[in-house]
Amino acid sequence: MNSIIIFCAKYVFLLVILGLAIAWLPTDKETKKRFVVATILAGGIAFVISRIASHLYYDPRPFVTEHVKPLIPHAADNGFPSDHALLTMTLTSITYFFNKKIAGVMLIFTIAIGLARILAKVHSPLDIGGGWVFGIIGSICGYYLMRWIFTQYSKHQKTA
Secondary structure, three states: OHHHHHHHHHHOHHHHHHHHHHHHOOOOHHHHHHHHHHHHHHHHHHHHHHHHHHHHOOOEOHHHHOOOOOOOOOOOOEOOOOHHHHHHHHHHHHHHOOOHHHHHHHHHHHHHHHHHHHHOOOOOHHHHHHHHHHHHHHHHHHHHHHHHHHHHHHHHHHHO
16 A cells, blocks of 8 residues: 555656646647646746745644654655645646546546555644645646637737
8 A cells, every 4th residue: 555655646747747738739739829828827826825825824744743764764854835736736636627537637636646655654634734725826827827818819900
């Protein structure tokens, strides 16, 4: 069981990245542009929110507070929010706007990663939940900001 937890905690995030690529590849040129811009904006916004939150709240990692050895080596630093949870939920959430079916599969991997990192004792549920919430917020903001940018660009092109 520990080897499954370790595998999920360390490597399954690559399947989420692959899911994003699989959702992106078959789209038309215009959708590809929108998808890339939305993903970059979502990632940037989610990252900024998470860095601010990590300076406002400190949550020691479970292996530190429980005095146990984590299943995967990790620094005894602030666990809030989880970077893995932030990345995977941001990618899953932004993909949802473009391909709901693939995002559904990505969500299963995202949940598995979060649970594995809790079971590995490197994150608390709060760390994972924080990463997920900030990822969702970043994706919603990034998606609608992308739409606004493309609308403004389109208006500018029509008047030029």
